[in-house]
Amino acid sequence: MPTFDELDLDSRVLQTLTELGYETPSPIQSETIPSLLQGRDVTGQAQTGTGKTAAFGLPILSSIDLDKRKKPQALVLAPTRELAIQVAEAFRTYAANLPGLRVLPIYGGQSYGPQLGGLRDGAHVIVGTPGRLIDHLDRGSLDLSELSHVVLDEADEMLRMGFIEDVERILKSVPSQRQVALFSATMPNAVRKISQSYLDNPVEVAVRSSTTTAANIRQRYWQVRGVRKVDALSRLLEVEPVDAAIVFARTKQLTEELTEQLRQRGFNAAAINGDIAQAQRERTIDQLRQGRTDILVATDVAARGLDVDRVSHVLNYDAPHDSESYVHRIGRTGRAGRSGEAILFVTSRERQLLRSIEKATGQSIERMDLPTIEAVNERRLERFRQRITDTLQNGELEIFEQLVRDYEQNSEVPAARVAAALASMTQGDRPLLLQPEPEPEPKSRRNSQRSAEFESSDSDTAMFRVEVGRRNRVTPSALVGALANEGGLSSKRIGHIDIRDEHTLVELPAEIPEEMLRKLRKTQVAGRGLRISRTEGEPPRRSGGGWSRRPGGRERSSSRRKGRAGAGGPRSGGDKRPAVDRG
Numbered sequence: 001m002p003t004f005d006e007l008d009l010d011s012r013v014l015q016t017l018t019e020l021g022y023e024t025p026s027p028i029q030s031e032t033i034p035s036l037l038q039g040r041d042v043t044g045q046a047q048t049g050t051g052k053t054a055a056f057g058l059p060i061l062s063s064i065d066l067d068k069r070k071k072p073q074a075l076v077l078a079p080t081r082e083l084a085i086q087v088a089e090a091f092r093t094y095a096a097n098l099p100g101l102r103v104l105p106i107y108g109g110q111s112y113g114p115q116l117g118g119l120r121d122g123a124h125v126i127v128g129t130p131g132r133l134i135d136h137l138d139r140g141s142l143d144l145s146e147l148s149h150v151v152l153d154e155a156d157e158m159l160r161m162g163f164i165e166d167v168e169r170i171l172k173s174v175p176s177q178r179q180v181a182l183f184s185a186t187m188p189n190a191v192r193k194i195s196q197s198y199l200d201n202p203v204e205v206a207v208r209s210s211t212t213t214a215a216n217i218r219q220r221y222w223q224v225r226g227v228r229k230v231d232a233l234s235r236l237l238e239v240e241p242v243d244a245a246i247v248f249a250r251t252k253q254l255t256e257e258l259t260e261q262l263r264q265r266g267f268n269a270a271a272i273n274g275d276i277a278q279a280q281r282e283r284t285i286d287q288l289r290q291g292r293t294d295i296l297v298a299t300d301v302a303a304r305g306l307d308v309d310r311v312s313h314v315l316n317y318d319a320p321h322d323s324e325s326y327v328h329r330i331g332r333t334g335r336a337g338r339s340g341e342a343i344l345f346v347t348s349r350e351r352q353l354l355r356s357i358e359k360a361t362g363q364s365i366e367r368m369d370l371p372t373i374e375a376v377n378e379r380r381l382e383r384f385r386q387r388i389t390d391t392l393q394n395g396e397l398e399i400f401e402q403l404v405r406d407y408e409q410n411s412e413v414p415a416a417r418v419a420a421a422l423a424s425m426t427q428g429d430r431p432l433l434l435q436p437e438p439e440p441e442p443k444s445r446r447n448s449q450r451s452a453e454f455e456s457s458d459s460d461t462a463m464f465r466v467e468v469g470r471r472n473r474v475t476p477s478a479l480v481g482a483l484a485n486e487g488g489l490s491s492k493r494i495g496h497i498d499i500r501d502e503h504t505l506v507e508l509p510a511e512i513p514e515e516m517l518r519k520l521r522k523t524q525v526a527g528r529g530l531r532i533s534r535t536e537g538e539p540p541r542r543s544g545g546g547w548s549r550r551p552g553g554r555e556r557s558s559s560r561r562k563g564r565a566g567a568g569g570p571r572s573g574g575d576k577r578p579a580v581d582r583g
Contacts, residue, residue, distance in 0.1 A: 002025065002030055003023060003024055003025075004017050004022060004023065004024070004025055007025065007030070007033050007034060007037070007058075008034070008037055008062075009033070009037070009058055009059070009062045010061065010062035010063075010098075012097040012098055013058055013061050013062050013094060013095075013097070013098070015097050016093075016094055016095070016096045016097050017058075017094075019096070019097075020093070025051070025054075026051035026054075026055075026207075027207045028044055028046045028051055028052055028055045028205065028207045029051050029054055029055045029058070031044075031205045031207065032044050032055040032056070032059075032181075032203075032205050033055060033058060033059050035203040035205075036055075036056065036059035036060075036179070036181060037059045037062065037063070039179055040179070040201075040202070040203050041179060041180045041181065041199040041200050041201065041202040041203070042056075042181045042182070042202055042203045042204075042205060043181075043182045043183075043184075043187075043195050043199065043202045043203075043204050043205070044056075044181065044182070044183045044184075044205045044206075044207070045183075045184060045185070045186070045187055045204075045205070045206040045207070046183065046185065046205075046206075046207040052153065052183050053086075053087055053090045053153075054090070054094065055183070056076070056151045056153075056181045056183065057087070057090055057091050057094055058094060060074045060091075060125065060149050060151075061091070061094055061095055061098060061101070063148075063149070064098070064101065064124050064125070066098060066099070066100050066101060066124070068124075068146070069100070069102055069122040069123060069124050070122040071122070071143050071144075071145060071146040071147075072104075072123055072124065072125065072126045072142075072143075072144065072146070072147060073124055073125070073146060073147065073148050073149065074124065074125045074126070074147070074148070074149040074150075074151070075125075075126050075127075075128070075133075075144065075147055075149070075150050075151070075170075075174070076125070076126070076127040076128070076150075076151040076153055077128065077129070077130055077133070077150075077151065077152050077153065077158070077167060077170065078107075078127060078128070078129060078153045078154065079129065079130075079153075079154050079157040079158040079161055079163060080107075080129065080157075080161075080304055081107035081108060081109055081110075081129055081278065082304045082306065083153065083154065083304065084105050084106070084107045084127050084128055084129055085105055085107070085282070086306075086307050087105075087127045087153065088103050088104070088105035088125075088127040089307075091103045091125055091127065101124050101125075102118075102121075102122065102123040102124050102125070103123060103124070103125045103126075103127065104118040104119065104123035104125070104126050104127070105127045105128065106118075106119075106126060106127070106128035106129070106132050106133060106136065106142075107128060107129045107132050108129055108131055108132045109277075109278040110278055110279075115132075115136070115141075116141055119136065119141050119142060120141075126142070129163075130158065130163040130166035130167055130170065131163070131166060133166075133170055134166050134169060134170065137169075137170070137173060144170075144173055144174050144175070145175065146175075147174045147175055147178055148175075148177075148178055148179065149178065149179050149181075150171065150174055150178055150179070150180045150181070151180075151181045151182075151183070152167065152180070152181070152182045152183065152184075152194070153183050154183065154184065154185065155167075155182050155183065155184040155191045155194065156184045156185055156186045156187070156188060156191055157185075159188060159190050159191055164190055164194065167194065168194065168197075168198075171194075171198045180198055180199045180200075180202075182194065182195055182199060182202070216334045216338070216339045216340060217330055217333060217334040217339070217340040217341070217342050218339070218340070218341050218342070218366070219330065219342045219344070219363060219364075219365045219366065220341070220342070220343050220344070220365060220366045220367070220368040221343065221344040221345070221346045221354060221365050221366070221367060221368065222236075222343065222344070222345055222346070222367075222368050222369075222370055223346055223347075223348075223367065224345050224346060224347045224348075225348075225510075227370060229317065229345060230258065230261050230262075232345070232370055233247065233258075233262075233315065233317060233345075234262070234265050234267075235370060235371045235375075235376050236315065236343060236370070236371065237262075237267060237295065237315075238371070238376050238379055238380065239371040239375050239376055239379050240313060240341065240343075241312070242294070242295075242312055242313050243294075243310050243311075243312040243313075244288055244291075244293075244294050244295070244296075244308065244310045244311045244312060244313075245294065245295050245296070245311065245312065245313040245314070245315060246295075246296045246297075246298055246303060246306070246311055246313075246314050246315070246329075246332050246333070247269075247295060247296070247297045247298070247315045247317050248298060248299070248300065248303070248314070248315070248316050248317060248318060248320070248329050249297055249298070249299060249317050249318050250299070250318035251299070252273040252274055252275050252299060254318070255271040255272070255273045255297045255298060255299060255302075256271050256273070258271075258297050258317065259271040259297045262295060262297070265430075266430055267294065267295050268292075268293055268294045268295065269293070269294070269295040269296070269297060270284045270287065270288070270293045270295070270296055270297070271284075271296075271297045271298070272284055272285070272296060272297075272298045272299075272302040272303070273298065273299045273301075273302045274299065274301055274302060276302070281302065284296070285306060285308065288308050288310075288311075289308050289309075289310070291310070297317075300320070300325055300328070300329070303329070303332060304328075306332055307332075307335060308332075308335070309335050309338065311332055311333045311335065311340070312333060312338075312340060312341060313333060313340070313341045313342075313343065314329055314330045314332050314333045314340070314341070314342045314343070315342075315343045315345075316329060316330075316342070316343065316344040316345055317345055318345070319344060319345065319346060319347070319350045319353055320353075323353075323356050323357040323359075323360035323361065326344070326357050326361075327360075327361065329342075330342035343368070344357075344365065347461070348461065348462050348510055349461055349462075349463075349507075373434045373435075376434050377433045377434055380432060380433060380434075381432075381433075384423075384432065404418050404419070404422075461495055461507050461508065461509055461510055462507075462508065462509075462510035462534055463505055463506070463507055463508075463534070463535050464505070464506050464507075464508050464532050464533065464534055464535065465503055465504070465505055465506075465532070465533050465534075465535040466479070466503065466504050466506060466525075466530040466531065466532050467502075467503050467528065467529070467530065467531040468503070468504060468525050468526055468528045468530065469499060469500050469501050469502045469503045469504055470499050470500065470501050471501055471502065472525075472526040472527070472528055473526055474499060474504065474525055474526045476497045476499065478525055478526065479497060479499075479504065479506065479525055480494055480497075482523050482524075482525045482530065483506070483508075483520065483523075493508065493509050494506065494507070494508060495507030495508065505535065506532075517532065520532045
């Protein structure tokens with residue numbers, strides 16, 4: 001593997017790399033940079049996180065003419081505003097020793113004023129999203145006549161978002177004599193067609209990682225059980241050596257609710273989601289970068305392109321939908337050569353997802369125990385003692401010492417007691433220590449109480465098997481009626497029902513009290529006892545033959561549902577491109 005010094009980059013760019021501590025290029029960089037410096041067109045196939053931005057950014061910066069900035073010399077197309085911002089920031093970082101070099105990001109969601117002003121002032125490099133770039137071309141505010149470098153970053157993502165036509169229109173607007181670099185994680189036919197039509201005999205580079213997650217990220221999971229998730233999250237944030245953390249939640253509403261709950265517990269947290277204005281998002285991320293915010297609660301979409309070196313932990317409060325999303329999430333930590341921590345909250349019905357992630361990444365995810373109350377309290381006491389030490393070392397205490405002496409003499413209260421009162425004032429309404437968990441009640445009383453209360457809890461779910469099936473002519477409504485009427489279960493707590501020939505699988509709350517299970521085992525349906533038991537190895541069928549029922553919903557035959565979908569197909573008569581923000 002060559003060093004950066006051997007890649008014939010501009011000496012001022014090399015100086016910046018040395019200052020940043022970069023020594024050895026990544027595979028995509030070492031294979032791409034020489035060809036781009038020679039003026040060749042390049043297609044690069046590589047996953048996110050392999051160093052693509054430097055692969056095209058460093059050779060572009062090495063060939064820019066700093067004396068010409070009225071019209072852009074380089075244009076980078078990115079699929080999202082987040083990636084455009086990230087790439088622009090990377091260019092500015094690498095250009096630290098190129099005096100006067102200007103980089104202008106152009107994307108939707110930002111007002112036109114600053115962009116028009118930046119274009120009038122001139123910029124050497126434009127980084128933009130296709131929709132907003134087309135808008136500026138239509139306005140006549142963007143002149144590409146002197147462009148010498150074009151980069152298509154994450155081309156497959158631009159295809160997926162429906163931007164390929166815009167990309168082609170932009171490529172038709174640039175000079176015929178220009179260098180084009182196309183980078184993509186995958187190479188679908190439409191992307192290959194772009195390469196064949198607009199690149200001139202390109203050098204093809206393909207870099208495949210041996211694993212999709214970084215080796216410097218320790219991955220762990222906590223089995224959700226017995227403790228409210230927000231309380232579990234709080235314990236982890238208190239005990240783990242967190243510098244900064246990103247907490248992933250599934251919905252916009254939950255990001256707001258969780259942020260407020262964390263603030264009430266004393267954490268410096270902020271939320272970002274799709275409803276937050278771009279300017280506010282940028283301010284929030286800048287606060288995280290500067291240490292004024294320590295915890296970011298985010299949705300997947302809002303966190304795209306987020307790159308903050310001090311993020312030490314990624315906590316998946318809600319499990320992602322698939323392994324690809326998981327890889328993208330945890331890639332927010334372990335940046336710039338640092339180690340990172342990734343923690344996944346997993347419910348019992350998400351165990352299959354856990355196995356899928358391990359299989360896709362080729363790495364096992366270690367099971368972890370939740371920090372105990374004792375561990376949390378010890379950490380709190382450590383922090384309180386450290387605050388005392390820091391104040392003794394750095395504080396101006398003379399006036400307060402005199403106040404304590406005066407109070408001690410006048411009230412005859414010992415100084416230690418006065419100090420304790422001052423400490424209590426400092427602590428405020430939030431208890432210094434967590435209270436120990438209550439002693440378990442006698443079993444009979446506990447079962448009775450749980451029977452009455454667990455209906456309103458947010459307990460996990462599990463699969464149960466009952467020994468009646470299709471041959472007994474059992475129906476979902478009969479089964480729901482038996483479970484609800486005889487067992488006292490709310491119908492809202494009864495999930496998927498999969499009726500098979502000899503037995504049926506039912507999704508029920510995992511923490512069913514033993515007393516209730518005994519009652520259910522005596523219940524009869526279609527003239528047979530349920531004989532209900534927990535099962536681990538037989539997931540319900542969610543499609544194909546049989547019956548299924550969604551929690552609180554109407555029963556329906558999945559084979560009939562499939563037939564209707566197959567007959568009708570997707571909605572027709574309109575544009576099938578996804579509806580997206582043109583930014």
